[in-house]
Amino acid sequence: MTALVSRNAWSLGLIGLLLVLVAMTKIIQPDFGLSGLESLSRAALPFAFATAGMAVVVIVGGIDLSVASMMAVCSVTAAVLMPSLGGVAGVLLVLAIGAAMGAINGALIVLTRVPDIVVTLAMLFVWEGTALLILETPGGGVPGWLRQGIGGYFVIPGLPKALLLIAVIVAVIWIPLRRSKSGLAIYATGSHENAAFRSGVVVGRTRVLAYGICGLFCAFGGLSLVSLTGIGEPVPGPYLLASVAAVVLGGVVLGGGRGGLLGPIIAVFVLRIIRTILTLAGVDPNVTTIVEGTVMVAVVMLATVVTYRRVRV
Amino acid sequence: MLTDNTSQPLLDAANVTKSFGAVHALTNASLRVGVGEIVALMGANGAGKSTFVKILTGALHPDGGEVIIKGKAAHVGSPAEARASGLVPVYQEPSLVPDLSVFDNLRLTDTPVEAFIDFVEKLGIENLSLNAMISALPLATLRILDLARALASKPDVLLLDEMTAALPTDLVERVLSVVREAADAGCGVVYISHRFAEISAICDTATVLRDGKTVGELKIEPGVEDRVVELMLGAKIDLGQREVGKESRIRTVTPRLSVNGITAAPKLKDVSFDLYPGEVLGVVALEGQGQDELFEVLAGFEKPSDGSIEVDGEPVTFSHPADAIAKGLTLVPGDRADALMAERSVRENIALPFSASIRNWGPLRQRHEKSRVAHAIERLQIDTRAQGEVQRLSGGNQQKVTIGRWLAKGVETLLLFDPTRGIDVRTKRQIYPLVRELAEQGAAVLFYTSELEEVPLACDRAVVIFNGHVVDVIDASKADEQTLMRAAYGLSKTESAA
Numbered sequence: 112m113t114a115l116v117s118r119n120a121w122s123l124g125l126i127g128l129l130l131v132l133v134a135m136t137k138i139i140q141p142d143f144g145l146s147g148l149e150s151l152s153r154a155a156l157p158f159a160f161a162t163a164g165m166a167v168v169v170i171v172g173g174i175d176l177s178v179a180s181m182m183a184v185c186s187v188t189a190a191v192l193m194p195s196l197g198g199v200a201g202v203l204l205v206l207a208i209g210a211a212m213g214a215i216n217g218a219l220i221v222l223t224r225v226p227d228i229v230v231t232l233a234m235l236f237v238w239e240g241t242a243l244l245i246l247e248t249p250g251g252g253v254p255g256w257l258r259q260g261i262g263g264y265f266v267i268p269g270l271p272k273a274l275l276l277i278a279v280i281v282a283v284i285w286i287p288l289r290r291s292k293s294g295l296a297i298y299a300t301g302s303h304e305n306a307a308f309r310s311g312v313v314v315g316r317t318r319v320l321a322y323g324i325c326g327l328f329c330a331f332g333g334l335s336l337v338s339l340t341g342i343g344e345p346v347p348g349p350y351l352l353a354s355v356a357a358v359v360l361g362g363v364v365l366g367g368g369r370g371g372l373l374g375p376i377i378a379v380f381v382l383r384i385i386r387t388i389l390t391l392a393g394v395d396p397n398v399t400t401i402v403e404g405t406v407m408v409a410v411v412m413l414a415t416v417v418t419y420r421r422v423r424v
Numbered sequence: 425m426l427t428d429n430t431s432q433p434l435l436d437a438a439n440v441t442k443s444f445g446a447v448h449a450l451t452n453a454s455l456r457v458g459v460g461e462i463v464a465l466m467g468a469n470g471a472g473k474s475t476f477v478k479i480l481t482g483a484l485h486p487d488g489g490e491v492i493i494k495g496k497a498a499h500v501g502s503p504a505e506a507r508a509s510g511l512v513p514v515y516q517e518p519s520l521v522p523d524l525s526v527f528d529n530l531r532l533t534d535t536p537v538e539a540f541i542d543f544v545e546k547l548g549i550e551n552l553s554l555n556a557m558i559s560a561l562p563l564a565t566l567r568i569l570d571l572a573r574a575l576a577s578k579p580d581v582l583l584l585d586e587m588t589a590a591l592p593t594d595l596v597e598r599v600l601s602v603v604r605e606a607a608d609a610g611c612g613v614v615y616i617s618h619r620f621a622e623i624s625a626i627c628d629t630a631t632v633l634r635d636g637k638t639v640g641e642l643k644i645e646p647g648v649e650d651r652v653v654e655l656m657l658g659a660k661i662d663l664g665q666r667e668v669g670k671e672s673r674i675r676t677v678t679p680r681l682s683v684n685g686i687t688a689a690p691k692l693k694d695v696s697f698d699l700y701p702g703e704v705l706g707v708v709a710l711e712g713q714g715q716d717e718l719f720e721v722l723a724g725f726e727k728p729s730d731g732s733i734e735v736d737g738e739p740v741t742f743s744h745p746a747d748a749i750a751k752g753l754t755l756v757p758g759d760r761a762d763a764l765m766a767e768r769s770v771r772e773n774i775a776l777p778f779s780a781s782i783r784n785w786g787p788l789r790q791r792h793e794k795s796r797v798a799h800a801i802e803r804l805q806i807d808t809r810a811q812g813e814v815q816r817l818s819g820g821n822q823q824k825v826t827i828g829r830w831l832a833k834g835v836e837t838l839l840l841f842d843p844t845r846g847i848d849v850r851t852k853r854q855i856y857p858l859v860r861e862l863a864e865q866g867a868a869v870l871f872y873t874s875e876l877e878e879v880p881l882a883c884d885r886a887v888v889i890f891n892g893h894v895v896d897v898i899d900a901s902k903a904d905e906q907t908l909m910r911a912a913y914g915l916s917k918t919e920s921a922a
């Protein structure tokens with residue numbers, strides 16, 4: 112039990128912070144209730160998927176600057192294909208395309224030996240152009256069930272469908288992977304590439320896998336985008352920097368090997384709710400970003416101090 | 425011992441060659457290990473040992489030759505494949521993944537946990553938690569875990585590369601007996617170590633490498649040390665003669681630098697010596713005997729855990745490299761990349777230390793700078809065709825820049841860490857007189873080199889460090905290589921001190 116707590120100390124701390132923030136929201140705006148949580152979860156959906164994808168590549172020791180562009184490609188592909196292809200086939204196809212795009216990023220990094228930040232920066236532009244080729248202006252459409260699928264509550268009121276969707280999808284993909292040898296290889300590669308190589312990890316394949324998973328999460332992100340708006344949007348949204356911020360705030364160490372997916376996803380909600388609070392409190396939107404940045408540095412610094420203390424003793 | 429010459433060897437590497445560009449690291453390396461046999465793989469620095477190990481373990485591909493494991497040509501393309509074919513290495517530095525638990529590291533290599541725990545206990549580590557994070561464990565424990573993990577996978581051939589270097593004595597004994605036991609059970613072992621005591625304790629034969637070639641296979645018996653040393657030395661390239669009459673003239677009675685009982689983790693233990701102005705004091709040590717820690721302490725990178733340093737008779741403590749530099753101690757690191765600004769010009773690189781000393785703010789006095797730099801370049805015979813960027817110079821010329829900048833600035837105490845590593849003979853010959861000249865000008869020079877034959881050419885005296893201790897001080901100008909080699913291997917009369 113204590114081991115479980117200490118292993119998830121960062122996530123637990125973030126949950127605490129989140130609860131404090133929810134309480135603060137309630138104080139500032141007594142009307143804030145279940146519907147507020149529901150719309151918060153819905154708005155957080157694409158951010159959460161982008162963050163999950165980013166977290167996986169950061170854990171393997173890389174970074175992917177093309178997450179938002181891949182989401183845009185997936186969103187327009189879905190919006191263009193679904194009216195003719197139908198919902199289920201469309202979803203599956205888009206997921207496959209997302210995973211393939213991610214794997215292409217990974218393969219390019221492994222094969223060309225060009226640094227990941229350069230490759231994925233280049234791919235940011237490539238995927239951006241691809242999205243515009245597929246759909247030049249916002250348009251297309253999605254079946255109604257997909258739109259309804261993410262709004263409202265699941266069975267009992269109080270459990271937003273969007274929140275459940277994030278939890279289930281991330282859990283279904285990540286938990287089996289994390290427990291498998293491939294998951295172990297992802298952590299090993301990010302932690303100490305040479306030791307991993309010497310332990311028999313096929314480092315290149317592991318990287319491609321991690322980027323592929325990132326692409327898959329981006330596909331979910333793109334699908335959630337079309338579901339939210341009902342149309343495909345070829346211009347990438349603000350998901351790249353937001354996902355890096357949430358990954359760092361969520362306790363994943365840039366450089367790899369440490370952290371998980373739970374922390375970053377909670378961090379997405381923390382960042383979203385800070386924004387909500389500041390909006391409700393009538394704070395200048397420009398000040399909002401300053402506060403967000405400050406919170407990020409403060410939390411990461413505090414957590415680093417705490418973890419160091421623990422190791423030193 | 426189950427050595428049986430009629431059965432095929434477990435490991436048979438024959439005529440292995442490997443080149444890196446124009447450098448022939450291995451020209452004809454061979455190694456045979458039979459069932460139940462422990463073979464010491466020996467060679468002086470630069471003999472090609474580490475390249476050979478990398479090839480055997482699949483980290484490098486040979487250009488020619490064959491590695492045969494259990495009668496099958498092993499195409500070891502990666503450590504994973506070497507492991508699968510039966511050869512399991514324990515590397516010089518820990519190869520456990522730091523951010524994973526012990527248990528996850530075992531999962532990574534499919535190591536049976538029960539067997540692993542058995543070996544860990546046999547090797548003398550108690551109360552190990554499988555959930556412990558690798559990054560939280562001490563170095564000695566990691567070495568033991570590495571070995572236990574290798575043994576637990578029931579290897580046909582076990583390769584131990586400097587396994588005992590970071591271990592305390594009691595653990596070394598445990599390691600030796602467990603390895604002997606594994607061999608008696610039929611495992612073949614390649615044992616790499618600088619310590620003759622360990623080799624004569626457990627090895628059956630020794631294979632000696634020199635200049636990339638296997639030059640001998642000897643049975644381990646009393647007195648074999650001399651033969652091994654002789655084989656390791658061989659005939660040497662002529663590095664030139666020491667200039668006659670350039671003996672040191674020690675001008676003061678107060679040492680420039682006095683080191684008293686310095687101890688620094690993990691390897692340096694209770695080291696003392698004095699260094700006088702006008703002298704070049706050599707440091708004779710095999711790889712990893714504590715010289716790295718010594719230089720780090722003197723340059724102010726690390727604080728010693730015990731002992732004191734005096735400069736010109738005054739006690740000093742360094743808590744930052746700037747403190748050491750302020751006291752006139754200047755380090756030329758072994759890795760040129762740490763010393764030079766690769767993208768900047770030769771002129772700027774030479775001028776850096778003294779322009780920094782002239783002014784902190786404001787424009788530099790360029791004319792003054794220029795004349796001194798020009799003098800240094802001329803003196804060093806630096807090839808100036810590529811002076812726009814230091815990284816375009818050859819390794820030897822780069823090294824001349826790292827030393828020459830101190831010639832231009834003037835230096836009180838120079839700490840040279842292996843300044844001739846990996847550079848050509850001609851440049852080496854230019855570097856020795858340069859070092860002597862700095863001493864002539866009154867500098868005190870501490871000179872560590874991984875090539876023993878340089879010691880008589882450049883040094884006045886030499887301290888011998890073995891296993892973290894100073895075991896001898898010798899008159900370097902008269903010492904022959906045989907003496908130096910014996911001393912470096914801890915074989916001289918003072919061996920008991922180690």
